[in-house]
Amino acid sequence: MPNEPKAGRADGVSRRRVLLGTAGGALSGLAGCITRGKDSGLEGEIRMDGSNTVLPHGAVVSEEFQWRNNQVEIPVRGSGTGAGFQRFCGGETHAQNASRPILEEEQERCDRNGIEYVELETALDGIAVFANPANDWCESLTVDELARIWESGSDVETWNDVRNGWPDEEIELYGRDPASGTFDYFTEEITGEIGNIRSDYAASADTNVIVRGVRGDRHALGFGGAGYYYENEDDLKLLGVDDGDGSVKPELATIERGEYQPLTRPLYTYFRVDALARTEFRRFAQFYFEEIDGEATEADIVRPGEELTWTQWAARRVGYYAIPDEVRETSETKLADAIAEVQG
Template identity: 40%
Template structure:
């Protein structure tokens, strides 16, 4: 997985990479569908052990997070900050992709949180229910999904959703000239998210819609750095990933604006916050497992995660997402505290 734009992992107790969760059980792949809400079931997954006391004793135990590679840098930064205050808590974070995290880890009860760059789908809700896993949905930030091209690309600075659809749909454009006759008659080299990624799901929904399928003729990966390198090394390359990774690599590639009918709008924190960057602004989530919230160290981390979602210095300046307002953060915190009170 990519390094965090905020500098990566600096504390020795913060465990990352897929190897950190290598012993977790695997389940089948998901299908894309729409859905949201709180899960159902009795909560049969095994929670990491931990301890503290209500008077403020030392927190300790383990916390496992799976899911979105887009949310990964934010979760990393928040985990690092949490461990500055609670160094007896071990946090394992694995960027499995939103769908991979739900299917292979979270919905079979083997992770405490799943980060996601789109809402949980109906098929994932069903899988959680089948395994007795209840969950709570938390909106932690807003992202501006960013389309990138090579810095030597001098023929396009802005695209419409229809032009992007021609490039990324199955049986679509093969060359740049197929999209616009004034563009080079050269093969399009595509680099994008794997189909286990919430970024893939969101791009499909926002750009391709129900009438088209995503092309299989592209380099698919969960690793943003490989998308960046692919586009960086090919003049005719194009790719997409979360804005946070672009913000940390702005000199390496060029971000395209999107003309959704009201002129070209570049991806930025400001344009996403204002609701002007359409249709590629998207909410980001984390889903704690309700049974895991019975453990005090996990409940405290969940509260901290929500509180930090309004920390503009961390969310916006360090990572590159739109933070929650104080009002919306407090609303999320109240809802979380209600869930915690039900399980403790």
């Protein structure tokens, strides 16, 4: 768990517990309420929306930027990847957090409205599969078993339908709703097609609701961002996923080394190219890829000898995972090219 906030810092989003607990809507601590910090001379408003999953990462980067530029206001919302793209492609927001790439129909909406964007990978996440802690029969599931459980038209009703010898008790299923990028990624990777999922599961836009559902039923099974599991690990049981090479659980090492498959996924931030002409917005986008300073050296986030950028540091800070350096370099180059384009 990250260290306590430093004295003198705005603490509205300084700990993962606060961030994940408020991920369903706006983070009031980031709605222009940074009342201390440094006046760099930059000012303006940057509107960010999108993924409920990616919200904590964007919120921490925004908080750190606002601390150094306290006349810039960055309200951050987490209305969901799909809902966020509706606003982003309609020109209502400047930055979009996404837990999956933009879809073709969303690209077309952006094109119709003249919204040009740059897509950057900024963090990694693992989608966790978890059960009730009283579940003493299941330690892991294969990808094939997960597909049989979750696919549309599934005939799996009980745990015994999954494996002989497991309880002949109905599985209560909890997962993200179709507006979620987590839903899109999970269904595509597990059942082979976005939206291919049974209709009789309890769907929610808020992973905290899923956590509560699984926590309250011994025979429940759910999926959601791994950060939510680690925030509630006393109330949930983390299951391994076996893609044919053995059971692996989503942990920092297995995700950052690419071993947790197929449920390790990139997380994205989209920036409007036209907004990069504004100095405060351009500096904010570049801040993602600047090296962290001396105020961000928590031992549980930064390993000896590591040189992290703010996007990598923020990912670990909120319970997600740092993109590899080669991915960071690619994203930084894409951003630099977009800036050069808008500056002529």
